[in-house]
Every structure is written in C-alpha cells, then in structure tokens.
Amino acid sequence: MTGPRIEAILSLIEPSKTLADIGCDHGFVARAALKKGLAQEVMLSDISAACLDKARRILAGDPRASFTVGDGFDGLPKEAERAVIAGMGGRVIAGIVRRCPYRPALILGPQRDIPFLRGELNALGYRIEAERFIKEGGRYYVLMRAAAGRQDLDETARRLNALYTVKNAEFAAYLAYLRDKYGKFPPTETNKKILRQIEEAYVWQR
Ligand SMILES: C[S@@+](CC[C@H](N)C(=O)[O-])C[C@H]1O[C@@H](n2cnc3c(N)ncnc32)[C@H](O)[C@@H]1O
Secondary structure, eight states, rough: OOOOOHHHHHHTTOOOOEEEETOOTTOHHHHHHHHSSSEEEEEEEESSSHHHHHHHTTTTOOEEEEEEESSSSTTOOOOEEEEEHHHHEEHHHHHHHOOOOOOOOEEEEEEEHHHHHHHHHHHHTTTEEEEEEETTEEEEEEEEEEEOOOOOOOOHHHTTTTTTTTTOHHHHHHHHHHHHHHHSOOHHHHHHHHHHHHHHHHTTTO
C-alpha cells in the first residue's frame, strides 16, 4: 500500500544496488522500491520480530529481500548503499544514524523532533540535499534525503528546512500551514521566534 507519503519517500531514493529499510514494519517502502527498480536488493530490518513478520509475508519468496530483527543497522547482511529510516521520531532516527559504523546515503521520515534531527545530521557529517513536505490524512510529513558532506545550517534552516532559501511550492504551502498554526498559539517568546523564522523563510518563497 502506498500513499502520498510513501510515494514521496520513493521519489527521494536514487537507484541503488543495496537499499536498507530500517524500521520497515509492513515493508511497503522496500516492496515498492523493488517494484520501481530503485534497488537491486533490499535489506529489511525492524527491532520488533512481530513487525518484521508482516514484511516477510508481503515479500515472501523474493530472493532480492533479506530480513533482520535488530536495532537500526545491527546485523544487516552487508553495508547498505542507501537506507530509508521513516516513521520514527527524529531522536530515534538520529541515534540509529549515530550508531551506524559507516555513512550510507539516507532517506529520512521523522515524525517529530525534526529540528533536532537536522542539527544531528549536520554534526554527524551529513548534508541535507532535498526536503519534501507532504500532506496525507490531514497531517504534514517532512521527508529528507541526506548524504555524507558538509553544510552550514542556521537556526531557520534547522527549524524549518535545510534548503529554505530555495524556491519550493511544497515548502511554501507548509509555511502557510505553520503560520496559521503558530498564529493561533499563545504568543510566548518561543512561538514569536518561530513565527519570525517562518516570515524569514517566506521571503525566499515569494
Ligand atoms: C511507524 S513504523 C514505520 C514503518 C515504515 N518505516 C513507514 O515509514 O511506513 C515504525 C517502525 O520502526 C520500528 N523501530 C523503532 N525503533 C527502531 C530501531 N531502533 N531499529 C529498528 N526498528 C525500529 C518499529 O518497530 C516500527 O515497526
């Protein structure tokens, strides 16, 4: 099953030999990546054996897929060229990336703590190359692609989008949503600062 969020994740995957789907749960991302020819081989992993069993069922018998129960990249049969880590909090994702002994290209779908994750990626030697802002089921999802490299992120970039100075219609719509949301919150110093950062980012989207 795919929807706009999974389609957006797929749009960020560059064709690879080996793709890891970390925290795969049902395995829909890995299955769709194989179907679209985005990977020759997929390595699905999940910390929960019960979740991984769902993926085993939908990819049953496909010799291009392997399955590992473990934390993050632990126990994968080989190094992944690219990895999708989506549907978890930004702090959990950052921990998984930090514990990985090498630097695969990443496609990330953090559900919360997104500014924290951008900062951690920066500190771990990653450069965020693309961000997408996707609405599905009445909520927004932020998705990003990162690769080993350097990048200077100011506070607005960490808060809203590493590429906030690049014109992007999806991001402009996301900013409109955030402006409306934070406009309704109590005017605390933090909320006023976030509103100023939203306006600062808007300047680049006109
Ligand atoms: C909400 S599901 C996301 C499924 C899929 N990645 C997606 O985006 O649709 C989150 C999955 O991450 C797994 N998970 C959580 N922490 C993990 C970790 N440290 N290592 C591997 N898997 C983890 C959970 O067991 C769960 O199956």
